[in-house]
Amino acid sequence: xxxxxxxxxxxxxxxxxxxxxxxxxxxxxxxxxxxxxxxxxxxxxxxxxxxxxxxxxxxxxxxxxxxxxxxxxxxxxxxxxxxxxxxxxxxxxxxxxxxxxxxxxxxxxxxxxxxxxxxxxxxxxxxxxxxxxxxxxxxxxxxxxxxxxxxxxxxxxxxxxxxxxxxxxxxxxxxxxxxxxxxxxxxxxx
Numbered sequence: 001x002x003x004x005x006x007x008x009x010x011x012x013x014x015x016x017x018x019x020x021x022x023x024x025x026x027x028x029x030x031x032x033x034x035x036x037x038x039x040x041x042x043x044x045x046x047x048x049x050x051x052x053x054x055x056x057x058x059x060x061x062x063x064x065x066x067x068x069x070x071x072x073x074x075x076x077x078x079x080x081x082x083x084x085x086x087x088x089x090x091x092x093x094x095x096x097x098x099x100x101x102x103x104x105x106x107x108x109x110x111x112x113x114x115x116x117x118x119x120x121x122x123x124x125x126x127x128x129x130x131x132x133x134x135x136x137x138x139x140x141x142x143x144x145x146x147x148x149x150x151x152x153x154x155x156x157x158x159x160x161x162x163x164x165x166x167x168x169x170x171x172x173x174x175x176x177x178x179x180x181x182x183x184x185x186x187x188x189x190x
Contacts, residue, residue, distance in 0.1 A: 004149065011153040015094060019101055020159065023108050030112060033071050037064045038123040045127025045181075054187035061120070062190050068117035075116065079109025104159040111167035118171055121178030128184055134177055141173025 008017055041064050048057035083106040087093065093101055125134035148165045151157075182188060 004146070007150065007153055011156075015092075015097055016159055019093075019097075019104070020162075023105070023163070026108075027112065030075075033116070034119070035067075037067060038119060040064065041120050042123040042127040045124050045185075046129070049128065049185060052187075054185070057185070058187075058189045061124070061188060064120055065117055065190050068120060072113040072116040075113035076110050079106045079113065083109065100159060104163055107160055107163050108167075111163060111171075115167055115171045115174065118174035118178065121174050121181055124181035125177050128181060130180070130184070133180055137176050137180070138170075138173050141169045141176075144172075145169035 008020060012020060041061060044057060044060045048054075048060070084102050087098060087102045087105060122134040122138060125131070125137075145166055148169065149162060152162045152165055182190075
């Protein structure tokens, strides 16, 4: 985080840096949309898999996953319909950045929507007491993201590409966690 902050601060324009910081502040508050489902998934995987109650575990995880899908649909809807209006709420965005920032905000909400349900998968691994596998998988995603972000910022690929890299690497790591978690419980169906 310290290296990335310095990189962004040095390489992005003042306006881009401010907008990027705003996006990730919104993301920080967006984590509250979890409503404790991640911890519930972790706890119920631990309890129900120990008792081999696969059908009940399938129901619990399906409920959590599809609740996340509902929240994700709302985020995507906001991104696709309200991004231009949200951008208009901020004063001081230069005309040359307005279109780029609108696209970035749209991608942000859509990316968060697509990634939101996947956050359940690392929690499932943790519930299986495979915390190291979850951590190493997520760390691999962060490291790949770091390298690609450095390339993106140094080569001035723009905020939309930067956002796609950060969200995409996170999603790939979470999908990998899902594959590992579900392979260990083939009886569970979502």
